[in-house]
Amino acid sequence: MKLKRVKSLLCILASLALGCANQPVFRINPGHKIECYAGEPRERLGITPGIALFYPDPDKLGKHSYRFSFSEKDGLVYTTGAGLIDTYHLRENADLAAFLASETFNALKEKKPEFSFKGYDPSVYHVKIKYSDSWDRDKEDIFNASIKIGHYLAFNAATWHEIITGFRYKSKLIDESYSSFSWEDCFSNLLGTHIGIKALLDNKHEYDEAVDIMIQSEIKRLNAQPSKTAKQAVNNVSEKWFSGFLFFQMKKRNFDVNGECMSVLIPPAEKNSKGERKILPEYPLPKISSLNNLEIRVEIKPRIQEEGYIFEAIEDKKAKFIEIERHFPILIETLKKHYTELYGDNVDRID
Numbered sequence: 462m463k464l465k466r467v468k469s470l471l472c473i474l475a476s477l478a479l480g481c482a483n484q485p486v487f488r489i490n491p492g493h494k495i496e497c498y499a500g501e502p503r504e505r506l507g508i509t510p511g512i513a514l515f516y517p518d519p520d521k522l523g524k525h526s527y528r529f530s531f532s533e534k535d536g537l538v539y540t541t542g543a544g545l546i547d548t549y550h551l552r553e554n555a556d557l558a559a560f561l562a563s564e565t566f567n568a569l570k571e572k573k574p575e576f577s578f579k580g581y582d583p584s585v586y587h588v589k590i591k592y593s594d595s596w597d598r599d600k601e602d603i604f605n606a607s608i609k610i611g612h613y614l615a616f617n618a619a620t621w622h623e624i625i626t627g628f629r630y631k632s633k634l635i636d637e638s639y640s641s642f643s644w645e646d647c648f649s650n651l652l653g654t655h656i657g658i659k660a661l662l663d664n665k666h667e668y669d670e671a672v673d674i675m676i677q678s679e680i681k682r683l684n685a686q687p688s689k690t691a692k693q694a695v696n697n698v699s700e701k702w703f704s705g706f707l708f709f710q711m712k713k714r715n716f717d718v719n720g721e722c723m724s725v726l727i728p729p730a731e732k733n734s735k736g737e738r739k740i741l742p743e744y745p746l747p748k749i750s751s752l753n754n755l756e757i758r759v760e761i762k763p764r765i766q767e768e769g770y771i772f773e774a775i776e777d778k779k780a781k782f783i784e785i786e787r788h789f790p791i792l793i794e795t796l797k798k799h800y801t802e803l804y805g806d807n808v809d810r811i812d
Contacts, residue, residue: 486527486668487559487661493600495607495661497563499527502556504581505549508536509640509711510695510703519685522548525672527556537645539691542683543724545645546652548676553581554619554653555672559661561618562611569603569755572596580618582625582632583764587782588614591756606755612658612747614759617785619650620718621761624789627796628767628774641796642714644702648724648744652679655744694727702727712804715811716797719790722746723811759785 486499508515515536523534535548557580568576568590575589588610596602626632627641640646656679660671686694702713715725722744749757760782763771772780774795775788783792800808 487563489661489664491662491664492604495563495566495604497560501579502527502553502560503529505533505535505553507637507640508547508549509643509709510537510545510645510698516688516691517548518688519680520677522673522676525552525555525669525676527559527669537691537695538680539686539694539727540680540683541686543648543652544726545649545691545694546680546683547645547649550619550646550649551653551656551676552672554615554650555657555660555675557581557618558612558615558654558657559668560611561614562607562658562661565610565614566603566607569606570598572598578614580622582622582630584621584625585762585764586614586618587760587762589758589760591758593754593756596754602753606752608658608662609747609749609752610757612654613749613757615654615657616651616718616747617759617789619646619654620789621783621785623647623650623718624792624796625763625765625767625771627799628770628792630765630767639709639711641711642716642793642800643711644713644715644725647715647718647722651722651744651746654747655679698727710804712808714797714800714809716793716809717811718746718793720746725811761785 486497488494488496488498515534517534517536517538519538521534522538524530524532526532533548533552535552538546538548540546561578564576564578565588568588572592573590575587577585577587579585623642623646626637629636629638631637656672656675659675660666660668663671663674665671666674698713702711704710704712713725715723717723761784762782771783771792772778775783775791780788783789797809
């Protein structure tokens with residue numbers, strides 16, 4: 462992975478001279494092959510309601526770029542169908558989903574028993590693969606499994622980042638626990654992974670262009686509003702859902718990462734004649750339970766100073782890794798209990 466980072470960095474530095482930035486990010490032959498030419502995806506800035514400085518025009522979000530670029534115009538976009546969408550989170554997780562699909566493809570193609578990757582924090586993910594006797598490395602089976610697994614890994618890597626910030630992991634020497642599972646994160650992350658996978662499957666456009674098309678398509682379906690309305694929507698829940706600036710408090714969270722990952726609506730949200738929220742387009746949580754002839758287990762080595770608190774929370778002194786299916790529900794429930802004690806029973810109520 463370190464070598465890939467070096468290659469990616471060299472590609473950026475040499476882009477003007479060698480035209481590296483004009484090379485394709487991914488090349489895909491649907492049903493047969495996924496190739497990544499750009500290395501690991503880059504990290505973007507995050508944003509939180511209440512201290513957000515950018516509410517972009519949803520019709521002018523700039524051009525998506527997997528590689529480093531100033532072309533993106535990001536911030537918080539307000540939709541009446543899904544509340545706020547953090548486009549930084551959306552883009553990061555789109556790129557991570559596509560990248561992890563390509564990493565999975567390479568592993569399955571060579572029938573590797575495991576592979577490892579890093580997300581946007583120091584933690585290392587070890588993906589253990591058990592093949593059945595009937596696994597024959599059929600190209601279409603490899604392709605379809607790679608898409609499902611990459612999608613699953615990306616969403617859970619995003620969830621892991623929310624977990625560790627809740628346990629006060631400091632990515633830039635700043636306590637980011639105020640933003641852990643903030644109300645717009647879950648859906649922004651999920652929508653991003655869906656967009657990344659759809660863009661990867663688009664064989665008519667280059668990946669970056671496909672992401673742009675998907676972003677515009679999805680936010681229109683969710684009825685995106687002008688930036689002025691976005692600011693007003695955030696102001697409508699100021700003090701109720703968040704307060705402060707230097708000493709920020711996030712009073713509304715969304716822990717629904719094991720359910721439907723429903724978005725949290727804020728006024729003036731779309732509701733039907735009965736006062737019920739309208740049904741969103743389908744954005745199902747990625748699952749790997751339906752894989753044929755494969756068993757996947759993911760072990761996470763936290764590699765952060767706060768990992769002692771995390772292992773203490775799962776109450777397993779012998780554990781050396783965190784497992785997604787086994788430990789995530791415990792850790793999320795621990796954080797939910799903590800924030801409920803701070804902000805009351807409505808901290809994670811989804812209207």
